[in-house]
Amino acid sequence: MTELNAKPEPLYRIMLIEDDPSYARLVAIMLQESELLNCSITHCLTLAEGVRELQQGEHFEAVLLDLSLPDSQGFDTLSRLLAHFPHLAVIVLTGLEDKGWGLQAVKSGAQDFLAKGAFDAGQLAKSLRYSIERSNILKRLEEIQRIAHIGHWECSPSEHYFHASEETYLIFGLSHQRPFTCEELLRPDCPFNFFLQLQEDACRLGKVEKDAWIRRSDGEQRYVALVCSGRKLDSGGLLFSGIIQDITERKQAQELKKAKSLAEYTAKVREQFIASVSHEMRTPMNAILGMAHLLRQTGLDEEQRGYVHSIQQSSDILLGIINDILQMSAAQNGGLQFEQKDFSLQNLLRNLYDVLKYKAGEKGLRFSMDIGPGVPDFLKGDALRLNQILYNLVGNAIKFTDEGFVLAEVQLIEEQADRMQLRFAVKDSGIGIAEDKLDAVFEPFSRLPQKDRIFEGAGLGLPIARYLVEAQGGNIGARSRPGEGSEFFFSLWFEQGAPAASSLPALPGQIPADASFRLLLVEDHQMSRLAAQKTLEKKWKNIDIVLAENGEEAIRLLKEQAVDIILMDIQMPVRDGLSTARYIRRNMPAGIAGVPILAITAHADKAQGHVLKKYGMDDYVLKPFEPEQLFRKIQHYLKPTPPPSTI
Amino acid sequence: MPMRYQYINLAYLGRMAGEEPETRRQLLFMLMEELETALPAIRAFLEQEDWPALLGASHHLKSTLAFAGNAGMDEANRCIERHLKEEPAPSPSFIAFHVEALEALLPFVLEELRQEGQKG
Numbered sequence: 213m214t215e216l217n218a219k220p221e222p223l224y225r226i227m228l229i230e231d232d233p234s235y236a237r238l239v240a241i242m243l244q245e246s247e248l249l250n251c252s253i254t255h256c257l258t259l260a261e262g263v264r265e266l267q268q269g270e271h272f273e274a275v276l277l278d279l280s281l282p283d284s285q286g287f288d289t290l291s292r293l294l295a296h297f298p299h300l301a302v303i304v305l306t307g308l309e310d311k312g313w314g315l316q317a318v319k320s321g322a323q324d325f326l327a328k329g330a331f332d333a334g335q336l337a338k339s340l341r342y343s344i345e346r347s348n349i350l351k352r353l354e355e356i357q358r359i360a361h362i363g364h365w366e367c368s369p370s371e372h373y374f375h376a377s378e379e380t381y382l383i384f385g386l387s388h389q390r391p392f393t394c395e396e397l398l399r400p401d402c403p404f405n406f407f408l409q410l411q412e413d414a415c416r417l418g419k420v421e422k423d424a425w426i427r428r429s430d431g432e433q434r435y436v437a438l439v440c441s442g443r444k445l446d447s448g449g450l451l452f453s454g455i456i457q458d459i460t461e462r463k464q465a466q467e468l469k470k471a472k473s474l475a476e477y478t479a480k481v482r483e484q485f486i487a488s489v490s491h492e493m494r495t496p497m498n499a500i501l502g503m504a505h506l507l508r509q510t511g512l513d514e515e516q517r518g519y520v521h522s523i524q525q526s527s528d529i530l531l532g533i534i535n536d537i538l539q540m541s542a543a544q545n546g547g548l549q550f551e552q553k554d555f556s557l558q559n560l561l562r563n564l565y566d567v568l569k570y571k572a573g574e575k576g577l578r579f580s581m582d583i584g585p586g587v588p589d590f591l592k593g594d595a596l597r598l599n600q601i602l603y604n605l606v607g608n609a610i611k612f613t614d615e616g617f618v619l620a621e622v623q624l625i626e627e628q629a630d631r632m633q634l635r636f637a638v639k640d641s642g643i644g645i646a647e648d649k650l651d652a653v654f655e656p657f658s659r660l661p662q663k664d665r666i667f668e669g670a671g672l673g674l675p676i677a678r679y680l681v682e683a684q685g686g687n688i689g690a691r692s693r694p695g696e697g698s699e700f701f702f703s704l705w706f707e708q709g710a711p712a713a714s715s716l717p718a719l720p721g722q723i724p725a726d727a728s729f730r731l732l733l734v735e736d737h738q739m740s741r742l743a744a745q746k747t748l749e750k751k752w753k754n755i756d757i758v759l760a761e762n763g764e765e766a767i768r769l770l771k772e773q774a775v776d777i778i779l780m781d782i783q784m785p786v787r788d789g790l791s792t793a794r795y796i797r798r799n800m801p802a803g804i805a806g807v808p809i810l811a812i813t814a815h816a817d818k819a820q821g822h823v824l825k826k827y828g829m830d831d832y833v834l835k836p837f838e839p840e841q842l843f844r845k846i847q848h849y850l851k852p853t854p855p856p857s858t859i
Numbered sequence: 860m861p862m863r864y865q866y867i868n869l870a871y872l873g874r875m876a877g878e879e880p881e882t883r884r885q886l887l888f889m890l891m892e893e894l895e896t897a898l899p900a901i902r903a904f905l906e907q908e909d910w911p912a913l914l915g916a917s918h919h920l921k922s923t924l925a926f927a928g929n930a931g932m933d934e935a936n937r938c939i940e941r942h943l944k945e946e947p948a949p950s951p952s953f954i955a956f957h958v959e960a961l962e963a964l965l966p967f968v969l970e971e972l973r974q975e976g977q978k979g
Contacts, residue, residue: 466952469950469952469953470952470956473953473956474956477934477935477938477956477957477960480934481930481931481934485930736919737919737922737923738889738893739886739889739890739893739922739923739926740922742882742885742886742889743872743875743876743882743886743926744875746875746876746877746879746882747875747877750877750879783915783918783919785915814918814921814922835921835922835925836871836922836925836926838874839874839875
């Protein structure tokens with residue numbers, strides 16, 4: 213029966229270099245008898261014959277080498293063989309009286325030694341097997357070192373010993389054929405000289421691990437990881453062993469990643485800066501517009517009215533640009549959310565028409581809208597974003613058309629069981645765009661140069677429209693010819709909608725400033741807790757705020773006293789908000805289990821609302837919250853009751 | 860005339876304190892204390908590569924930073940939190956980069972907070 217997952221046993225090829233044919237025959241019989249090793253034997257009578265055989269490229273897993281041969285005697289036999297084949301697995305056969313040679317042979321690179329007459333078939337097979345396995349492991353290790361650019365070295369200054377692996381030399385761009393001696397290592401110009409510094413450090417610290425730059429023989433700088441440790445010898449000296457790995461590529465990748473994240477970080481901060489500056493500009497711009505409007509109502513002469521009109525027009529343009537920048541910044545940061553709500557398409561288009569008809573009228577353009585057959589009135593989707601896309605496209609059409617018409621139309625192009633695809637198109641008889649420039653108009657800040665004309669705007673209307681369409685899974689495009697007008701079109705999927713009864717549940721009445729109610733505030737963040745407490749106390753003079761730092765404390769307090777509403781942080785030590793809410797809903801008495809729970813969370817993710825509801829929370833306020841936001845939510849959920857009593 | 864600051868924006872802190880100088884002062888000192896202790900903790904968690912603890916500290920810091928109003932620190936902290944939430948194997952060097960940004964901005968923020976605190 214075959215053992216499961218047993219390693220397949222190959223036929224090992226063994227060379228026996230032995231001048232005594234009878235002894236060679238004995239060894240062959242011993243190995244044939246052994247169950248430990250499946251092997252074939254090639255017998256050579258002299259060292260020269262063995263070397264010749266090996267040089268012919270025949271592969272042997274191991275060599276059994278008699279040290280006393282007609283053409284070579286003693287330890288020299290091994291040295292000569294290893295000089296030709298340094299990676300050969302050699303087991304030395306010695307006479308009983310020559311065991312000293314055997315020991316010396318092992319120290320010089322032989323895998324093992326066996327004294328003739330003192331071993332049996334089992335010992336011989338075991339020795340061969342171990343040698344072959346060890347030799348294979350060493351070969352694999354060498355291969356790994358080559359692939360991973362890892363070298364190793366050993367050095368004992370007191371014993372005048374130094375050895376470095378082939379890969380160590382390669383890392384330095386040197387040839388292994390010309391190995392350094394320990395004495396050469398001491399020379400300051402020796403590339404391996406800095407191993408001495410590592411040895412000194414290892415003496416002090418036991419083990420050294422560090423990364424460093426080295427210079428190869430061809431001048432190239434490489435980054436290496438170094439490990440060095442030392443151990444005591446019987447002689448009192450030390451033997452140091454070290455590992456060196458070329459990690460230049462890894463280091464470069466790290467540097468690149470760092471540079472990339474720095475660049476991304478800088479871009480983000482810059483975007484934020486632009487967004488924040490734009491935001492700050494919007495408030496004064498609104499004020500300028502408002503004041504200009506008021507100024508026009510005062511007694512002005514015609515010239516003054518003209519100046520105010522110019523202020524209003526320029527402010528309008530500037531405000532439009534600021535809004536576009538803010539919108540683009542939100543889009544680029546993935547900050548836009550899309551709603552799925554019922555709305556009337558007819559109402560949306562009517563409102564859009566009302567808003568833009570004056571602009572078109574000022575230029576004497578025919579502006580019309582057309583709703584194709586089968587387009588339902590009620591849709592489900594994001595009405596606000598659809599309005600924005602159409603506003604940008606129609607606004608652009610009016611801007612770039614001096615005479616003729618602007619037409620916005622919508623057609624039903626595909627209908628499925630639960631949804632439909634609509635195609636919106638805005639056509640104009642304006643200046644048109646060359647075909648090779650059409651793609652560019654959807655790029656941010658691209659404004660096609662026009663002869664003798666400068667059109668206001670930052671060039672963000674179309675990029676914003678494209679983002680809004682594509683983010684909803686739609687397509688947008690354009691066709692146009694210079695002087696023949698343009699058509700911008702997009703398609704979007706909508707679900708069938710229903711007439712919206714009322715988009716929001718009726719808001720309960722305002723809670724009077726002197727209302728008495730008890731609120732449990734569960735928040736581990738000290739500042740947020742204090743800020744919320746002070747804000748609420750300022751709004752409602754008779755509010756009784758009970759404070760808890762975590763969910764466990766909240767549950768304990770709820771067992772002692774009733775409350776009217778709970779404000780709860782989500783991420784807290786000891787017990788988080790989610791498990792606390794679930795516990796309250798499932799395990800507390802009915803009077804407490806039904807209390808409204810509002811999450812206050814810094815997890816700025818609207819999708820989290822569903823998760824919060826799953827755990828029994830009624831709603832949430834995003835941190836950092838504005839006082840008015842918090843008040844509105846509390847007013848929405850609080851059912852004022854007579855002053856709470858202790859349970 | 861109110862002082863103009865380069866590194867802090869106390870508008871949110873002011874709104875949350877209402878018009879109560881005592882609450883404002885209290886929040887201001889709490890803010891300085893929180894910032895002074897939060898960053899060494901974050902650095903220690905980074906060095907220990909204790910990602911759950913670092914995520915907790917970064918989340919906590921988010922609420923604190925809202926009161927300081929420094930966009931750079933906000934952004935650096937947001938990067939750390941997002942990275943720890945989204946990466947199954949967080950990159951110490953990426954996080955270290957943003958922690959360094961936090962540490963670099965902190966002294967300027969603290970200095971201006973101290974100036975504000977000294978106004979009484």
